[in-house]
Amino acid sequence: MLEFDDIQHFLLTRVPALTGRYEFLSFQQPAQGRAWLKAIREKVPSAKAAAATVDLEKRWVSVAFTWNGLRALGVDEASLATFPDEFRQGMAARWQVLGDTGTNHPDNWVGGLAGPQLHAIAILFARDTAERNRSVREHNALLARIPGIKVLSSLDLEAIPSRHVREHFGYRDRLTTPEVEGTGIKPTPGSGPPIKAGEFILGYPDEDGPAPKLPQPEVLSRNGSYMAYRRLHQHVGAFRDFLREQGGPSAEGQELIAAKLMGRWRSGAPLVLAPDKDDPSLADDPQRNNNFNYGKMDPQGYAVPLGAHIRRMNPRDTAVNINRRKVLRRGATYGPPLPDGAPEDGADRGVAAFVVCASLVRQFEFVQNVWVNDPTFHELGNERDPIIGAQDGTYDMTIPKRPVRRKIKGLPAFTTVKGGAYFFLPGIKALQYLAALDG
């Protein structure tokens, strides 16, 4: 039985937020950090509380901490040592594992995220800009009352105006998400069975059996989760140029190239079910838009190239132990959309998202290290994820096609990592525990 009243809503509730803001914080003194936490934790709803008020509520707050942040709040060394290595090291130190090389390297990150002074994030989600501004004012007022809390940086989030959730390249997003066993939500056809809660929330049985050992003390770790934060700058101009270069002058040709990179048309219609022509009605039908596999329906990749983004992020029936690699995604887009037909304006725009899981090394880092960046994924030899892979112009993209396949040499980078961090999202009781520490 999931303890909905102890799990932060962020893990289980999708709130109807269209704007928001991330505040990245640093605590000078443990007591100051705890005073901040004590005040803000009353604004952090559990999954149970958020579900009850979701239709009325206009603003939602979540808080999470880096390993350095837990220390900065006064968690003792013995307890800190029980957290997993990768979380203790932090995302910046794991750059080789994650493929954050070249322009993606932590040396080039913005907002003070790569350093040890990053302690916490406050996630302020809101229905609209006015409500977001209200949250920011209230949080600023809180910071004015409590000395010693430094805002390292902030990031405003804006949903792209559209009938559906979209990202800056124009793809519809959030069509595939694992459902957590015990929430009662039935997965749509093709999405596979609900996943054991222990894959995402600490303290529950996972896909491998009984709940793994928890970081200590249990009150701190139970009902918590790890979150890998990634801020990806999207080069929309370069992306559109590429579609024109590779897809030719016709809109259909360009849409097909976009679809081949992703594995879905930008409408969201999956290529496995609509290989030749976009089908927006298919995209809109949750009973059909996820109901496909690769092993039986598209083994050679004639519909979805073997290296396409969705085939890497979720190889479905073509990977072993896939239920041990699932993650929840949360987050939003930031920056102004680039209008259709407009040239690249250099604006900072992209996605700022969290990958939520119970084991960063087994889930997030595996996906990043093997599925996204391993050039030999599916025997391809010299390819990485065309959308989010570590691209430096030396990798290819193969598009299987009859009678002759198409090979695009030297794919450019469409995204650049601008920041990232490993956070621990504590349960509600754990927030109380942290706020009440002494020392």
Added chain:
Amino acid sequence: MSQDQIGKTTRRAFLGTATVATAASLAVPAASEAQVGSSDDLVGATKLAQADANVPAQLMSRAKSGDWTKPAAMAIPKEGYFKLEQGRYGPTFPKTPANYGFTIIAKIKPGREQAIRAYGKKIENAVAGTPSVLAPLKLHYLRWVLFNIGGDTYFMYQGIFDTDFDKYTEDAITLFKQTGVDTVFENLEGFPMDWKTNAPAFGKFVREHQCPSFLEYGEYPFVTADEIKKALKVKAAVSAMLDQMQ
């Protein structure tokens, strides 16, 4: 000194000899000159190595492009890699002409030899029953060997496969559990008994007992098992087609 320590010392001494020699002779061109200079037969080969200090770089590039067209040998530094690259659980190892692999050598617990030998039959049956059972390991070959050093028995698990083992550590553990190979490791000294719920500890044991090769050779280098099977399938299809055309 505990028994475990003695075991370790013996193993290190045994393996150390070979490893030290290796690093000196092949990875460092200057040393290789000094060593083989006295032998006339090898002068030609030595000159070749001297002339081309870029052999590792060329091999890396061939590994990346999967160039199987001519045989290749690669001398590997003592650490097992040329450049430290961090994987999820530790350093990753380069792709060699014999692809990836590991050689795990560990002392067995006293009296467990028969128990370990019995696993040979167990794996035979598992693969006979479900031929694809080991597929997730991306293997070419496995060799399990038991041997004695000074009254102690050692187990060697040597595998050649197509991906750095850091990438599929968890899948390997899951597979070991599913096939019952898991318990063979429990007969080895120093194996973490909580390994089923402790993937990092399992990985650590493997890494601590892994002895990197100092030379790897491939007659058909850099080719994956899947590629070989695909090529043989094409050959069989062409052969069948030619037969039907008679």
